[in-house]
Amino acid sequence: GNSVTQMEGPVTLSEEAFLTINCTYTATGYPSLFWYVQYPGEGLQLLLKATKADDKGSNKGFEATYRKETTSFHLEKGSVQVSDSAVYFCALSATSGTYKYIFGTGTRLKVLA
């Protein structure tokens, strides 16, 4: 079946450090891939997405590339800020059968000033 695996957190970085949060997936067909972010006390919101192989999603300095050969969608940012402290969820949407979004377990990022 479809699944998403994220690196466990928490991830603690100093401001301006480079960020990578790993995400790998298992899916039949050609899923779309997403990163959602959840700030404290709020619901999840879309950060970026990619709908086909080799697509790069980007937003607010974050990037992720859909790598079909390695079934990965790692999230990166060149220089994190304190305001990036949040929980990040990798997700995929199945493209066949019942509509299903599969979310990863989330990775908590803490950025220190």
Place this chain on the structure above:
Amino acid sequence: DAGVIQSPRHEVTEMGQEVTLRCKPISGHDYLFWYRQTMMRGLELLIYFNNNVPIDDSGMPEDRFSAKMPNASFSTLKIQPSEPRDSAVYFCASSLSWTGSETQYFGPGTRLLVL
């Protein structure tokens, strides 16, 4: 656009009481989802609707949970009777349609504490 609206934002109740959570999706969205988030189990899909019809309720934990969508602008999730293990944050989300790449828009959540 007001986004997805949930009420109440916080609910504290005693074990055995009935709890009703409410959701208003974004106007024009055909899909509505109910999720539960806990530290132990992460984000779980409970049920989703398409055009007000429940499509998949396989995530509903047990018969104490029920969900309805009487019209396109309103849905409820009811727990009766509530138990302490139901304590969690419950999210409602909606999406425009189903093409395989749709964004889900989440509400702010209802934080439920069952004593």
